[in-house]
């Protein structure tokens with residue numbers, strides 16, 4: 001039985017999403033106490049039911065991670081209840097594409113920055129002081145292959161994800177030597193239900209699976225990953 005994270009407190013923002021739910025399940029299976037943020041109650045209830053006996057170590061909070069007050073209240077509640085936060089995985093995000101930059105509406109541009117970039121800033125701002133006090137903690141942000149592979153037709157998404165990598169790199173430099181580790185993950189197209197529906201004729205076999213990406217995240221958060229700090233890890237599968 002995997003008990004690598006026994007007693008650890010892991011916050012998984014977007015912990016009911018296509019990738020987030022695999023990450024939540026993996027931490028639960030490895031003994032962590034998991035707090036998943038969600039927006040849709042049904043999705044959280046399903047995650048809890050699917051977790052079986054491990055579901056007793058799963059809590060959930062409805063949080064809008066773009067709202068600083070909401071995130072701060074949530075973080076304060078977690079610290080009051082659990083006494084610490086060992087791991088923060090930010091799996092919140094959204095995609096917008098299919099238009100050239102000059103046809104991209106300002107509203108779409110702002111949404112990409114809010115969900116993909118600002119969410120990470122707001123959460124790190126709330127959690128890092130506690131991790132610094134603890135002299136330990138791991139932060140993982142889910143960026144994207146698009147953060148380093150700047151193709152046409154998704155400029156707002158690409159820029160927001162490149163921003164995630166820059167934000168986490170800079171944070172990593174700030175906390176270096178103080179017991180914290182900060183890394184980004186760069187998935188290509190993930191094999192989620194939503195992507196299968198959106199691209200029915202694609203070869204799903206080549207896409208990285210959520211459970212496989214979750215395993216990489218657990219490795220990075222574990223003692224085995226203790227040398228990795230300030231990195232952006234590609235998880236491209238065969239794409």
Ligand SMILES: NC(=O)c1ccc[n+]([C@@H]2O[C@H](COP(=O)([O-])OP(=O)(O)OC[C@H]3O[C@@H](n4cnc5c(N)ncnc54)[C@H](OP(=O)(O)O)[C@@H]3O)[C@@H](O)[C@H]2O)c1
Pocket residue numbers: 013014015016017018019020037038039040043063064065066090091092093094095115116142143144145186187188189190191192194195
């Ligand atoms: N899927 C891919 O192919 C792919 C590729 C590269 C990178 N990524 C990145 O990987 C991460 C996870 O992707 P995914 O496919 O799992 O996406 P997803 O299924 O859409 O999950 C995103 C999660 O974020 C939550 N969320 C959205 N807006 C929020 C807000 N304002 N406050 C709080 N939570 C909010 C969603 O909640 P609701 O379900 O209630 O909206 C959902 O739980 C994202 O950062 C994404 O950009 C995904």
